[in-house]
Amino acid sequence: GDSVTQMEGPVTLSEEAFLTINCTYTATGYPSLFWYVQYPGEGLQLLLKATKADDKGSNKGFEATYRKETTSFHLEKGSVQVSDSAVYFCALSGYNQGGKLIFGQGTELSVKP
Amino acid sequence: EPEVTQTPSHQVTQMGQEVILRCVPISNHLYFYWYRQILGQKVEFLVSFYNNEISEKSEIFDDQFSVERPDGSNFTLKIRSTKLEDSAMYFCACSLSAGGGMPKNIQYFGAGTRLSVL
Numbered sequence A: 001g002d003s004v005t006q007m008e009g010p011v012t013l014s015e016e017a018f019l020t021i022n023c024t025y026t027a028t029g030y031p032s033l034f035w036y037v038q039y040p041g042e043g044l045q046l047l048l049k050a051t052k053a054d055d056k057g058s059n060k061g062f063e064a065t066y067r068k069e070t071t072s073f074h075l076e077k078g079s080v081q082v083s084d085s086a087v088y089f090c091a092l093s094g095y096n097q098g099g100k101l102i103f104g105q106g107t108e109l110s111v112k113p
Numbered sequence B: 001e002p003e004v005t006q007t008p009s010h011q012v013t014q015m016g017q018e019v020i021l022r023c024v025p026i027s028n029h030l031y032f033y034w035y036r037q038i039l040g041q042k043v044e045f046l047v048s049f050y051n052n053e054i055s056e057k058s059e060i061f062d063d064q065f066s067v068e069r070p071d072g073s074n075f076t077l078k079i080r081s082t083k084l085e086d087s088a089m090y091f092c093a094c095s096l097s098a099g100g101g102m103p104k105n106i107q108y109f110g111a112g113t114r115l116s117v118l
Helices: none
Strands: A003-006 A011-014 A019-021 A023-026 A032-038 A044-050 A056-059 A062-065 A075-077 A086-093 A101-103 A107-112 B005-007 B010-013 B019-024 B031-037 B043-050 B053-057 B065-068 B075-079 B088-095 B097-099 B113-117
Touching: A003 A086, A003 A101, A011 A019, A019 A107, A023 A032, A023 A086, A032 A062, A044 A062, A101 B031, A101 B043, B005 B088, B010 B019, B019 B031, B019 B088, B019 B113, B043 B065, B043 B075, B075 B088
Parallel strands: A011 A107, B010 B113
Antiparallel strands: A003 A023, A019 A075, A032 A044, A032 A086, A044 A056, A056 A062, A062 A075, A086 A101, A086 A107, B005 B019, B019 B075, B031 B043, B031 B088, B043 B053, B065 B075, B088 B113
16 A cells, blocks of 8 residues: 655754755555644644645745655755754655545654754 | 644543544534554554545544544544553544545644543
8 A cells, every 4th residue: 555654763953954854655646745744732734745746845945856756755954943843744645545644654853053 | 824623632541431532623624534643653544534424444443433523613533442552642634625525635733632541
C-alpha cells in the first residue's frame, strides 16, 4: 500500500541555518503531497502542498518540490528561526481515495538561538 | 480563523471502560476524519465520514470503535471497551467538499485528545 518515509529526528539547528527534512513516498497513481507542522500543544497545520509532478509548494519561507522521478518531497528552508521549532509531518493523499492522509513518522526540529 | 475543537484535551480511563472523544468541526465542512498517533509512532488514519455514514475505515477501526454525528455540529469517536494499546493522541480533521462526492484535499486538524488507558 501507499506509504511515506521521513528522515529520523530530532534535528537540532542553530538559528539561520539551512534546513532539509527528507521525505520519500510510495504510491500508485498520482498522489497529492503535503507537509504539516505541529507546534507544541497545537493541532496539525498545513504548511504547504503540491498536487502534481514538478509543482513547488511554498509557505513561510519553506519550500518543497514534488519529484516524481525520485518519489520525493523534501522540505527546505534557507534560514530557520527559533519559532520554527516544531514537529514536521510529510503526508500523501492518494488520487481518488476519499481524502485519507497517510503520514510519515514526523521529524522534530529544534532551533537554538 | 475557523478551527476544529476537540474535547477533552486529556482523558484518563480504566481499561474496559467506554470513552467518547468529541470534536466540533468547522461549520460547512462535510468530510470528517479521525486519526491517532501512538507515542513515538506515525499518525494513522482511522476512519472517514461523509453524508452520515462511514466512507472508509482502516484495519485499526474494529468493532470496538464507532463514530457518530449526533447533531449538526459534533462528531464523536466512541471506544466501547478501552484497551491499554488504545492509549494515543486522537486527532479529528475535516475538509470541504470538492464536488462530485469528493473532498477537497486540504484537511484541518484539531489539537487532539490524549487518551491514557490505565
